[in-house]
Amino acid sequence: MTSPTTSATPVVELVKAGFAYEDGPAVLSGVDFAVAEGRAIALLGRNGSGKTTLLRLLSGGLRRGSGSLLLDGAEVTYDRKGLTRLRTTVQLVVQDPDDQLFAASVGQDVSFGPMNLGLPEEEVRLRVREALEALDIVALEDRPTHLLSYGQRKRAAIAGAVAMRPRVLIMDEPTAGLDPHGQERLLDALARLRASGTTVVMATHDVDLALRWADEAAVLSPAGLRTGPVAELLGDDALLDAARLRRPWGTSVSRLLRAHGLLAPDAPEPRTPEELDAWVAAAPLATE
Incomplete structure (x- = not known):
């Protein structure tokens, strides 16, 4: 995946990568997946399609069975030096925050990674x-982690990864289990991270979220992994059928508006109900 605004060399990249769990069939085979600097990438696929496996391969949590893992164009080695280099650049936040939080308080948990790097106390x-x-959780620094709400635990887990100052933040279903308000707070936090220069990769099966949030998409289907601009991929009915994903709300609405001549072919499509409301207010529908 590339963009005119990004460097030619991806930050992290899987090349012809394959992986199978012990005594099981191949989960991924011949996968090419490049994460370019400064992008917001949604990784989509049905449950069991290999999204979590792909994220763990990218972050070094799993070792690919075939192919290559590159960091800034150089092959990643799985010794202490190589994995430290990878994990100070790429950080993974797992789906369940309770699998990641372990310290007594939020502040202690967030400090664990930087302390492990041997950084000075002030740093x-x-x-x-x-x-x-x-992550907008300064007030929770001294809060015991077991007293946090689910949404607070999600943001605390992400803060622990962010404290490592990764260039790439990878998240597995970060909005799962959050109510609408919790999702909005999380997306606001991710927007702040992106503004500060962090590249974000998010695995999700929520096509509406992907269309709204991402620049690019990577869709896993039985035919393999396909990447490209998010609106283009999520407008491909054959690809969505193969991946067992539904059509995004925004894409369906835009098709309807264009079919009735209400939205110009080159006009941006409304991706959320709020954007549709704004469009209606700016260009009211004709009434008889």
Whole structure:
């Protein structure tokens, strides 16, 4: 995946990668997946399609069975030096925050990664503060992790990854289990991270979220992985059928408006109900 605004060399890249769990069939085979600097990428596919496996391969949590994993164009080695280099660049946040949080308080948990890097105490405090501010949970620094709400635990887990100052933040179903308000707060936090220069990859099966949030999409189907601009891929009915994904709400609405001549072919499509409301207000529908 590339963009005119990004460098030619991806930050992290899988080339012809394959993986199979012990005594099981191949989960992924011949996968090419490049994460370019400064992008927001949605990884989509049905449950069991291999999204989590792909994320763990990218972050070094799993070792690919075939192919290559590249960081800034150089092959990643799986020794201590190579994995440290990878994990200070790429951080994974798992789906269940309870699998990631383990310290007594939020501040202690967020500080764990920077402390493990052997950073000076002042630098650790700075990183913790920056991460808590980015996720809007400064007030929770001294809160015991077991007293947090689910949404707070989600943001605390992300803050722990952010404190490592990764260039690429990878998240597995980060909005799963959140109510609408919780989702909006999380998306606001991700917008702040992107504004600060963090590249974000999000695995999700929520096509409406992907269309609204991402620049690019990567869709896993039985035919393999296909990547490209999010609106283009999520407007491909054959691809969505193969991946067992439904049509995004925004794409269906835009098709209807264009079919009735109400939306110009080159006009941006409304991707959310709020954008549709704004479009109606700016160009009211004709009434008889």
